[in-house]
Amino acid sequence: MPPAYRDEEDPGQPLILPLTDDESDTGSGPDFHAANLTSRWIPLSLSRAGRAVVNWVKGPVPPIELHIDGIFPKIQQAPLRLLDVYVPKKRHRIVLLVAFYATWFLTWSLLVKHHATSGYIKGYGAPTNLWCGASFWRDDNGCGLNGNDCRPFSLAHLAFRCPATCEQTHLLEDHVVGNQTLIYQGLVVGGPKADDPESMAIYRGDSFICQAAIHAGVISKANGGCGVATLLGARSHFESTEAHGIRSTAFPATFPRAYTFQRLSESNNQCPADSRWPTFVVTAVALVLLAVFTTDPAVFFFSTFVILFLHVGLVSDPPNRSNFSELISTLFARLLPGCFIIYVLYITSARPLLIGLRAQLEKAIFYLGFCFIGALNNYTFAPLIPIERFTPHDLAQPGAGLALIYQGLLLGLFINGAARWGYASIIQTPASLGFADGGAGDGGGTWWGAIPPNVTATVGYGARNVTFDWGGLPPDTGIDGISILENDVERFRLYNDEELLWDDSAITVPRRRPKGKVPEPSFFRFAFLSGNEHGLYSKPAVWDEHGNWIPANDKDKS
Numbered sequence: 001m002p003p004a005y006r007d008e009e010d011p012g013q014p015l016i017l018p019l020t021d022d023e024s025d026t027g028s029g030p031d032f033h034a035a036n037l038t039s040r041w042i043p044l045s046l047s048r049a050g051r052a053v054v055n056w057v058k059g060p061v062p063p064i065e066l067h068i069d070g071i072f073p074k075i076q077q078a079p080l081r082l083l084d085v086y087v088p089k090k091r092h093r094i095v096l097l098v099a100f101y102a103t104w105f106l107t108w109s110l111l112v113k114h115h116a117t118s119g120y121i122k123g124y125g126a127p128t129n130l131w132c133g134a135s136f137w138r139d140d141n142g143c144g145l146n147g148n149d150c151r152p153f154s155l156a157h158l159a160f161r162c163p164a165t166c167e168q169t170h171l172l173e174d175h176v177v178g179n180q181t182l183i184y185q186g187l188v189v190g191g192p193k194a195d196d197p198e199s200m201a202i203y204r205g206d207s208f209i210c211q212a213a214i215h216a217g218v219i220s221k222a223n224g225g226c227g228v229a230t231l232l233g234a235r236s237h238f239e240s241t242e243a244h245g246i247r248s249t250a251f252p253a254t255f256p257r258a259y260t261f262q263r264l265s266e267s268n269n270q271c272p273a274d275s276r277w278p279t280f281v282v283t284a285v286a287l288v289l290l291a292v293f294t295t296d297p298a299v300f301f302f303s304t305f306v307i308l309f310l311h312v313g314l315v316s317d318p319p320n321r322s323n324f325s326e327l328i329s330t331l332f333a334r335l336l337p338g339c340f341i342i343y344v345l346y347i348t349s350a351r352p353l354l355i356g357l358r359a360q361l362e363k364a365i366f367y368l369g370f371c372f373i374g375a376l377n378n379y380t381f382a383p384l385i386p387i388e389r390f391t392p393h394d395l396a397q398p399g400a401g402l403a404l405i406y407q408g409l410l411l412g413l414f415i416n417g418a419a420r421w422g423y424a425s426i427i428q429t430p431a432s433l434g435f436a437d438g439g440a441g442d443g444g445g446t447w448w449g450a451i452p453p454n455v456t457a458t459v460g461y462g463a464r465n466v467t468f469d470w471g472g473l474p475p476d477t478g479i480d481g482i483s484i485l486e487n488d489v490e491r492f493r494l495y496n497d498e499e500l501l502w503d504d505s506a507i508t509v510p511r512r513r514p515k516g517k518v519p520e521p522s523f524f525r526f527a528f529l530s531g532n533e534h535g536l537y538s539k540p541a542v543w544d545e546h547g548n549w550i551p552a553n554d555k556d557k558s
Contacts, residue, residue, distance in 0.1 A: 083293055136206070147256050162213060162227075167211060224274045256489060287304055313331040485526075488525075
C-alpha cells in the first residue's frame with residue numbers, strides 16, 4: 001500500500017490555498033510552459049514592468065464606475081426639475097428643442113449676414129471683407145515673372161473692411177524683405193516719412209492691408225473698420241516708422257506695387273462696428289442654455305460641435321476666401337468629415353463622461369467654458385494653455401471634474417482646427433511641412449528643393465552688371481531650371497530647354513536703376529525649379545549701391 005500524501009491525511013484541511021484572481025491568470029499547460037521558457041531570457045525588472053503595464057491597461061478589478069458629484073446638487077438640478085414640471089412629455093421636449101435650434105439659427109444667421117454684407121463707402125460701394133493677413137502680393141514667386149500675375153500695379157482702388165484686433169496677426173513662416181527675414185511679427189513695410197508723420201503713408205504691396213491701415217490711422221485696433229486702398233505702382237525707399245503701436249519695416253529699394261489709403265469723411269464711410277463678439281454672445285447663451293437644461297449626452301455634445309463649428313468657420317476665425325459663397329462651400333466640405341471624427345470621439349470619450357451627469361452648472365462652466373477657449377484659440381490659446389506642464393501623472397488620473405475641462409478644451413481646439421485650417425494628410429511630404437533639409441534632420445535632405453543653388457557672382461566693369469554662375473543644374477534630380485528674385489520679385493525664370501536663349505550655368509544681369517534717381521541696392525535670392533514648382537530660396541545676397549557684392553550666408557534657408 002503506497003504511503004498517503006500530506007493532502008490526503010486530512011482532506012478537510014487543505015494545505016494548498018485556492019488561487020486568487022491575479023494568481024489564476026498565470027495559467028497552465030503548453031502555453032504556460034512556453035511562457036516560463038521565454039521568461040528565463042527576460043530580465044526580472046523588465047518582466048515586472050511588463051506585468052505592471054498589462055495590469056494598468058486592464059484597470060481595477062472589479063471595474064470602478066467613475067462619476068462626477070457636483071456641489072450643491074439641488075441648485076444644479078433646479079433647471080431639470082423646472083423642465084419636469086412644465087415640459088414633462090418627451091414629444092413636447094423634442095418640439096421645444098427644435099424651436100430652440102430655429103430661434104438660435106435665425107438670430108445668429110441674421111447677425112452673420114449683417115457682418116458679411118453691411119457697410120457702404122460713397123463712391124466705392126460695399127467694402128470687401130478682408131482677413132487680417134490679406135495683402136496685394138504673394139510670397140516668393142507667387143506673383144509670377146515680373147509680378148504680372150498680381151497686376152494691375154496702379155490706378156485701382158479697393159474698398160475693404162477689416163475685423164478687430166488685427167495687430168495681433170503674426171507671420172508664421174519666414175518672410176524676406178530685402179536682406180531682412182521676418183518671423184513671428186506683423187508685416188508692414190513702409191509708412192509716412194520718419195521726419196514728417198503727416199506725409200502720405202506709402203506701403204509696399206506685400207504689407208498686411210489691415211495692419212497697414214492701423215499703422216496709417218485709418219482703422220482702430222479695437223473695432224477694425226473700413227477704408228479705401230489706392231494702388232500707386234512702383235515706389236522706392238520705404239521708411240521704417242512707428243505709429244499706433246505698430247513698427248513698420250524699412251526697404252531701401254524699388255518695389256513694383258505700392259499703395260496708400262484714402263482719407264474719408266465720416267459721412268462717406270458707413271461702416272458698422274465689428275459684430276463678431278455680439279454674434280459670439282448669441283452662440284454662447286444658446287449653448288449655456290442647452291447645457292443647463294439637457295442631460296442627454298448626444299444632444300449636448302453634437303449640438304455643441306455643430307454650433308461652434310459654424311461659428312468658428314463663418315465668424316470668429318473663418319478661412320481666407322474671396323467671397324461668402326466660397327466660404328460656405330469650404331465650411332460644409334470640412335463639416336462632413338468632422339462629423340465622422342466627432343462621432344468616434346463621442347462613442348469613445350464623450351459619452352462615458354457625460355452619461356448620467358446631472359451637475360448642470362459645472363458642465364456649463366467647465367466643459368463649455370474651456371470648449372470656448374479652445375474654439376477661440378486665435379484669441380486665447382497661446383497665453384492660456386500650459387501644454388509643456390502636462391505630466392504622465394496628470395494623464396493617469398481618473399475621470400473627474402477636471403475631465404470636463406480637458407475634454408471641453410480639446411473639443412474646442414479640434415473645432416477651431418477643422419473649421420479654420422481643414423484636415424492635414426496622414427502622410428505629408430517634407431516640402432509641404434517646410435523642412436529645409438527634406439526631413440532628414442542631418443542637413444543633407446531628400447527633397448530636390450531643400451538646398452538652393454550655390455551661386456558665385458562677378459561684378460562687371462563699372463558695376464553696370466553682375467554675372468551669376470551656379471555651375472550647371474544637378475543631374476537626375478528632376479530639377480530643370482532656376483528662379484532668380486531681385487528685390488523680392490521674380491525677374492528671371494530660366495529652364496534648361498532654353499539653352500539658345502541663355503547659358504545653362506550662368507547669366508548676366510544689368511543694374512536696375514530708377515530713372516533720375518540715385519543708385520539703390522539690389523537683393524538677390526536663388527532657387528531651383530522643377531516644372532512650375534520652386535525649391536527653397538537662398539538667403540538674400542546684396543549688390544549694394546556702391547557696386548559691392550555681399551554674398552549670402554546659406555547655412556539657413558528661407
